[in-house]
Amino acid sequence: MKPLRYTLRCALAGALLGGIAVPAFAHEPVLKCVLLDADTVRCRGGYAEGEAAPGGTIEVIAYSGQTVFSGKLDKGSILTFQRPATGYYVLFNEGPGSQAIVEHDEIGPPRANDRARWMRSRR
Amino acid sequence: MIGAHLAILSLNLLGFAGLAIGTERYAPQLVGFKPAKPERKASWIMGWLLLALALALATQRMETAVVGIVVWLGWLSLTGVSLVFLMPELPWQKAARSAPRRAPRGKAASNDNAPVRKPRRWIGLSLLAATAVVSIASLLRTETMPLSREDTIEGTVGPWSFTLAEIDRDPPEVMHLDVPLKAYRIRFCETCDLEILRAYLKVNKPRALRASGMAFGGNSWDRDVEIQLPANLTAESELWLTVVGKDGSVHRASWPMSEVSPATVRWFEQQEKTR
Structure with a gap:
């Protein structure tokens, strides 16, 4: 009876630990862009849980498919670029299947309740 | 859900x-009575098997395996405690209970038999009732699994059939940088699942294959994803599913947001009004 009991106990512990090891949600990239003025766009990247994303790759792609600008987020996870003349979208690419996309028609001047400094100061 | 808990x-x-x-x-x-040794051993093995079966059932039927383990442990504790109080009440125990446990020790012993003071008993009873009310309320609040709800979307994308639903029917969660996020779950048919390399989800039609949105993740049949919602989402905005097969083929399907996430659309309309 002893060895059997020992095996069962190990199996129970294994089942508990195995069950706990299921994946939780990975941290999703998020991106927010505003118009600083009529010709300048500023974007800030990060992760849903609040982490910063310095060094993250940002691409600005015209609707024609051509990449008009690409750069990396600075220490404050911010990137500022010239507003393209045609339709475009901003792609914060983390790797395959991990990205945040903002289309140009979402990008406007900061709203009244957007008080964060990065959206307002020209630095 | 209640059936699973009872089971x-x-x-x-x-x-x-x-x-x-x-x-x-x-x-x-x-x-x-005392059963013979082989019978006792058989019953002991059976007991462990039944506990394992309950655990397996819990991990399968609850929202996630972890929730299943917690639910199983919870019911395990309740069962253990109820057996402790139930066993002395069994009819064949009455005879043993009626006999005094110790010989009376004279006057000093009478103190032990003093009735429990009333206020204390009431506190105990109300705590017990409160526990019962809270557990029943939380049991009623448990949501059914997203893909078993009646608002799921069933369809086919290319040769593959699937079921898609938002994980909860609440408004989106506002996260870092005030970006609203929403989580979705998809399940492909079992043979389809093996043929699929990756599935992506995003609001608004993808403008390039490499900008198809976030990829669904997870290592069981159910795949989950949490996506950023555009700031100008309306009821007409579309949710786009892109599925890439292991053979390299790409298939897409889309639905209006009002069909998939009505509460989210209402939330955006509200935001627009208060702006």
């Missing part, structure tokens, strides 16, 4: 009973 509870109860009958000491208390 876990009764399997746990039977499992514990099996373990008790498996011991020399508790078998007579539970069934009134």
